[in-house]
Amino acid sequence: MIVLHHFPLCPFSRQARVVLREKALSCKLVNEDYWEQPRSLLYLNPAGQVPVLVDNKTIVSEINAILEYLDEKYRTTRLLSDSPEENAEIRRIIGWFNGKFYNEVTRYILNEKVVRYFTKSGTPSSEYIRAAKSNLNYHLDYIDFLLNKNKWLAGNKLTFADIVAACQLSVLDYLGDVPWDRNLAPREWYSVIKSRPSFRDILNDKISGFNPSPHYNVLDF
């Protein structure tokens, strides 16, 4: 029995959910309002962050630990490779999107629009949101650049790199903040990922207080 403690609009939580589905593992989802630092969450993860994966007696937190754990433990539908060189590129791209992209784009938009709403801590900073949207443009161009070299972000098959990047984007897309008209290749790539059964749950997410953008769950957007 796998339990995932998550928040629906957390990009890291989404990555764990999609990977579980890619590996055909069922799990029970437990919603965590992590900004309230509930005791039950701190007990599982002293860092107080989601996602936390509980697989019988094994408790896993930190997104890299969760992704790597799932790929080591459940070896059908591998999302890494057997080649250290290919894995180096997959993990470089994971680092790009969960580090750089998150810190320059998702974190600002999520904190300003969503966390502020739930914690009732004032109006969003339009300055931060504008900066994040500006940063997003060059990240879309970088995705475009990668897709001009390969069919998928890290090579010729779907890997963690694609899931990680698509989940970061999916949060922004829910909020209507992705300028999809900017590049063709990222839009087509995201459309293919959206069509995967593993993404279906995420496209059906409804977060109270926030309506998804009109095209959010449209596969051919």
Next chain:
Amino acid sequence: MIVLHHFPLCPFSRQARVVLREKALSCKLVNEDYWEQPRSLLYLNPAGQVPVLVDNKTIVSEINAILEYLDEKYRTTRLLSDSPEENAEIRRIIGWFNGKFYNEVTRYILNEKVVRYFTKSGTPSSEYIRAAKSNLNYHLDYIDFLLNKNKWLAGNKLTFADIVAACQLSVLDYLGDVPWDRNLAPREWYSVIKSRPSFRDILNDKISGFNPSPHYNVLDF
């Protein structure tokens, strides 16, 4: 032939250096003033960050990618385990120190004291440094807590978890910012790590403009 592009006081660069030595791999070090975003570095890593490992034709950036690459490719002296459950804990602790600890402690002290000096961008913010030092206390307590359960941070043998945490601390220790009197166990653990041959190069680092703290390279401090 392995080349490591690094900055001596970068905690992530130090992790790569120590791991290379633990695995008895020789490498050529290339110093990068990464804050100047030199073209040669951007060519290797579009994120413009150190460290970057170049192993013949394989270019690896992002610290997780580098650590995992070295452990997959050079399998003597493993620093991960064969058990997915043990690896989950090792990687959780990597995430703690390279994410939470770095963002709450090292980043502030490094940026305020060192990067400001090299970029000639004003005097250090005493407020940021004070906040970072205050955060450091509870991280030392957390190391103490982990060492009360096991001999090493993630279990009964040295792993990436210890190297990652010790390298983050080593940067602060160079600058004289670690209150070693606070807890006994972290001090003894760090003393043991300092005594390893893999750490020797780091203890001999001299950064122009900054003298190391008097006890920095003393093994029995």
